[in-house]
Amino acid sequence: MDDVERAAAMALPPEVWDFIAGGSGRELSLAANRAAFDGVFVRPRILNDVSACGTEATLLGRAARMPVAIGPVAYHRLVCPEGELATARAAKAAGVPFTVATLSSVPVEEVTAVGGSVWFQLYWLRDTGRTLDLVRRAQDAGCEAIVLTVDVPWMGRRLRDVRNGFALPDDVRAVHLGAGPSTAHRRGDGASAVAVHTAETFSRSLTWASVERLRESTRLPVVLKGVLAPEDARRAVEHGVDALVVSNHGGRQLDGAMTAVAALPDVVDAVGGACEILLDGGVRSGTDVLKALALGASGVLVGRAPIWGLAAGGEDGVRQVLELLHGELTDALGLAGCVGVADARRLETLVTSVGGSVRDSGGRSV
Template structure:
């Protein structure tokens, strides 16, 4: 059910309250929840809220420009739509709707290997698509998938490295959450996953499914093997330790995403925003750096830029908007985010994202 009446959301957080009214409680918990006691989930927000940005004054800025370059391509703003699985879970139009909204907003759309729509239908929207990969158990299957996403026209490959096993997500365990039978991982071989619809006591179906399909034993040698077989930009997502960021660059990554998976993996890991400045310093400009986990508005994007990031990925708010009103609402959410970022840049005295990266930040609160 979409929401078609009422005042428009004034900020991205407004979409959360609306989405909660249209989604089944167990689906809401799947989207909203984190792992364990959700300490890291909450820490992502509190860490961002403690970042104070020192605005510059008398800079003569009137209307800031948002355009930026990521991975050698021009985008309307330094934001991408984060990879998120099974988007048809929240709206029947799923991934193509959100990809279309990203195309219309002029930002990259990161398609999940666990998408509920085949990647070919996602790229057919005309969006600038980066494909996110979990490491499948057999290299031959990885090779086949690389050929498929290359043929589909994906612009970059994003390897998620922080999921050796799926985090223990207590809300899903308590709800015995499982996928509806019509929802399948459309990009996996065979396009089926019976484990995701079943049930084992003490283990969520999604965890059992993940463990069966993907290997926990990914190493730097595997990443090097992948780099040799993928000629387009390579992004490594799930980096927190600066030493790992340096190793990713050494292997050949053009970008790293500082991320704790939105608080859905190791509970007790530091907030992504906490580690961002150290990662930026460690790579020393040798690759681009994106921030993921906890982004909820234009001020958060400004904070990421001021701490040295080249851009940010926004995740849950886009699913909230998709649930509320499909492509239309997702597009409105991205327009709202652009408006917020433009206001934040103007208030900080910045003409563009590059100027924001020269701002100072302080810890507040």
């Protein structure tokens, strides 16, 4: 996957690369996402027949080829003319769900027309009526879940974009928010035009009452993305949420927020199996997927890696990324003595901290 990342960096204009690759502030949480995975070790099991090792899983009630979904990323047409259509076709071919974003550069109806399993990521807008219209539009288009992002009252201070004065090119637009140019296209020194646009558009008043309103407004599964605290996880279950995504938004919101890997075990314990739990942030390999499963996740979202593939090779590039993940996951499962995904969730883990201490999967120091 590092090779794909390097190819994407070479293919993209520097300011576009910074928009995709960057995090907020000093990028501490961005770097910690990878370090957290590197600090997780699993205890393999032996003498199991893994000659028919399988990666199949169920995500939000639907069969998937592996416990992986493509997470929401804005503006795919920044890196490829076909944008989200190419990514959705690759996801369909790989047998995994694709999440189309509120800030998609291709309409949701065109994405779902590709076929496959499609989820819709929702930002709560200042205009609640407009927000619920988007929910109905996604439902009517054939989306299978609504993924409400709950950690963006406004965009984190992403210094790479600020320094670049980043703005969208004229031919890339948030098509779900209007047909014409917006403040996201108005370049200014020392400011991110995309951040200005989202500050104007996103609600700062998203609350549990909003979650209730969403739950009442759709028959689709409701997923909350951006949960790190076990108290919030329990409350989400009380509000009838179907799944949680444990995430620090890829290190792009609060710099210094704990990693999803660190937060996951407590969230799993808090929920007690009452809903599915997905992990997002820093997933780069099939071994990372195995570690997430061993820590209690139902599956993972991958965001940046498919975009690297899209930038480096269009639809074929995304397919290669997903096939790489599938092959690596098969390898990791077999070498860990797992016949399938369910076995991975029973593996013991050792998690090393930055300070060097080690904790096992029961939370005990060892």
